[in-house]
Amino acid sequence: xxxxxxxxxxxxxxxxxxxxxxxxxxxxxxxxxxxxxxxxxxxxxxxxxxxxxxxxxxxxxxxxxxxxxxxxxxxxxxxxxxxxxxxxxxxxxxxxxxxxxxxxxxxxxxxxxxxxxxxxxxxxxxxxxxxxxxxxxxxxxxxxxxxxxxxxxxxxxxxxxxxxxxxxxxxxxxxxxxxxxxxxxxxxxxxxxxxxxxxxxxxxxxxxxxxxxxxxxxxxxxxxxxxxxxxxxxxxxxxxxxxxx
Amino acid sequence: xxxxxxxxxxxxxxxxxxxxxxxxxxxxxxxxxxxxxxxxxxxxxxxxxxxxxxxxxxxxxxxxxxxxxxxxxxxxxxxxxxxxxxxxxxxxxxxxxxxxxxxxxxxxxxxxxxxxxxxxxxxxxxxxxxxxxxxxxxxxxxxxxxxxxxxxxxxxxxxxxxxxxxxxxxxxxxxxxxxxxxxxxxxxxxxxxxxxxxxxxxxxxxxxxxxxxxxxxxxxxxxxxxxxxxxxxxxxxxxxxxxxxxxxxxxxxxxxxxxxxxxxxxxxxxxxxxxxxxxxxxxxxxxxxxxxxxxxxxxxxxxxxxxxxxxxxxxxxxxxxxxxxxxxxxxxxxxxxxxxxxxxxxxxxxxxxxxxxxxxxxxxxxxxxx
Numbered sequence: 033x034x035x036x037x038x039x040x041x042x043x044x045x046x047x048x049x050x051x052x053x054x055x056x057x058x059x060x061x062x063x064x065x066x067x068x069x070x071x072x073x074x075x076x077x078x079x080x081x082x083x084x085x086x087x088x089x090x091x092x093x094x095x096x097x098x099x100x101x102x103x104x105x106x107x108x109x110x111x112x113x114x115x116x117x118x119x120x121x122x123x124x125x126x127x128x129x130x131x132x133x134x135x136x137x138x139x140x141x142x143x144x145x146x147x148x149x150x151x152x153x154x155x156x157x158x159x160x161x162x163x164x165x166x167x168x169x170x171x172x173x174x175x176x177x178x179x180x181x182x183x184x185x186x187x188x189x190x191x192x193x194x195x196x197x198x199x200x201x202x203x204x205x206x207x208x209x210x211x212x213x214x215x216x217x218x219x220x221x222x223x224x225x226x227x228x229x230x231x232x233x234x235x236x237x238x239x240x241x242x243x244x245x246x247x248x249x250x251x252x253x254x255x256x257x258x259x260x261x262x263x264x265x266x267x268x269x270x271x272x273x274x275x276x277x
Numbered sequence: 278x279x280x281x282x283x284x285x286x287x288x289x290x291x292x293x294x295x296x297x298x299x300x301x302x303x304x305x306x307x308x309x310x311x312x313x314x315x316x317x318x319x320x321x322x323x324x325x326x327x328x329x330x331x332x333x334x335x336x337x338x339x340x341x342x343x344x345x346x347x348x349x350x351x352x353x354x355x356x357x358x359x360x361x362x363x364x365x366x367x368x369x370x371x372x373x374x375x376x377x378x379x380x381x382x383x384x385x386x387x388x389x390x391x392x393x394x395x396x397x398x399x400x401x402x403x404x405x406x407x408x409x410x411x412x413x414x415x416x417x418x419x420x421x422x423x424x425x426x427x428x429x430x431x432x433x434x435x436x437x438x439x440x441x442x443x444x445x446x447x448x449x450x451x452x453x454x455x456x457x458x459x460x461x462x463x464x465x466x467x468x469x470x471x472x473x474x475x476x477x478x479x480x481x482x483x484x485x486x487x488x489x490x491x492x493x494x495x496x497x498x499x500x501x502x503x504x505x506x507x508x509x510x511x512x513x514x515x516x517x518x519x520x521x522x523x524x525x526x527x528x529x530x531x532x533x534x535x536x537x538x539x540x541x542x543x544x545x546x547x548x549x550x551x552x553x554x555x556x557x558x559x560x561x562x563x564x565x566x567x568x569x570x571x572x573x574x575x576x577x578x579x580x581x582x583x584x585x586x587x588x589x590x591x592x593x594x595x596x597x598x599x600x601x602x603x604x605x606x607x608x609x610x611x612x613x614x615x616x617x618x619x620x621x622x623x624x625x626x627x628x629x630x631x632x633x634x635x636x637x638x639x640x641x642x643x644x645x646x647x
Contacts (some may be wrong), residue, residue: 085548085549108551113549114549120542122543122546123546124543124565126564135560139556139560140550141550215289
């Protein structure tokens, strides 16, 4: 299998706080990896390092054969191929939905406006809200906003998608509509790294589960093994807390 | 019948409003009455002074007022009305300074074109906005050519400019030049590059820490020292440099306030999409930050517009300078109230206009994109 992301002994500190400790991770093309763990365990930081929203201080991160360094050219190449969806959606509130989506194709890919808007409409249909195209983000529900955010990422045609707790800021009744879009995306073969506590989603979609605690990957296993036969006590404790509430 | 009932209904409404707001209690009633008496006294005095008892061009005997000795209040004891003739007599100076009379049409044309240049910038939902904006960029060149002269027009040195012309020139040009500079300063102050950041911080803090008068003196006296020998910018240009730098520092701080209100997540989302720093700044950060910063920006603009009157201390004749020159003239001396009330009124019209425009913008942007 083709390896698309490699993390090798990645370490990161926020001042004195050692947030990532010797992270090793390999992602192959088409793989869906779900990362879970208690808050403060470094899971968000890890995926934010993959598109350089955070810089790591030690170790190597290679995406599609390009190593992430301070070289801005490499960062640009990687960001064009890696999409990201945030917990807080982060839509641009002063732009309409369709402008939010077509912005990056127009300015980063230098696509003609009309073509970019057609692409934007295609992805809006894909996330099932084409009728919202000309509204502003503030007029949409949280679930709709997050689907726009996913469409905005997809419009750049990335081959890897990073999801940073995409449903954590949503009301319970809106979680499903977002997860449905993500499941559809997974079925189409997208390489996905998802930080989430939605264990139902993880069981449906994931090829690999990763459990992190205190900056380390504590356990990495298939969902079957992870849920039914976890090896570490820390994982067992976490699962018992998250599944029995 | 029905119109009568509607009438009595509205009467009742006003009556209730008055009772509720003006006479709801003893104390309230007393204050209302005192305030009404005060308003009546002051208001009637002012109206009598400014209009009913005032001379405009002719005095109470019907003579054309040629100098201060013709004013009714200087002829007949007991007359106290304003003598507005000074404004008529000095009108050209108030508007144009010492601009040659036969060339004054050039200033008038420049003034007349100004609203068209501002139109496209101030309002966004207007027909042909694109062409208005083109005109806005063309306007400075037209204004320079018309006011200063060039091929086909005789040159008029800026030492001849004065009055409202100088006030508007310094106010509008100062604001227009300071705006882009202040955006760069505000961005620079938040930059991750230490040298750029410290240059911007030092510049802003230095300019804000010094009175405008000091800057004007500095520009007037010291600017020539920094320039190569033989280059001798005229007084008005020196004042413009000082005013622009002063305004840019204040506006930069207003804009920085707007920049700080933009959530970090927006910038991260733009970065994750692959937008460069300048694309993110232009497309994501500035449109939002400037919107938030409109009230403080307009605030600094109003402040600057009034502060332009300080240039009289370096020998420029702005509106206030012309007024003081008129008072120094023996034929018109001692008509202080008329001159200062008139100057106040002119400043007030422009500043009140800016203030109303800022309110309009805030209201409009609040309803936009809800």
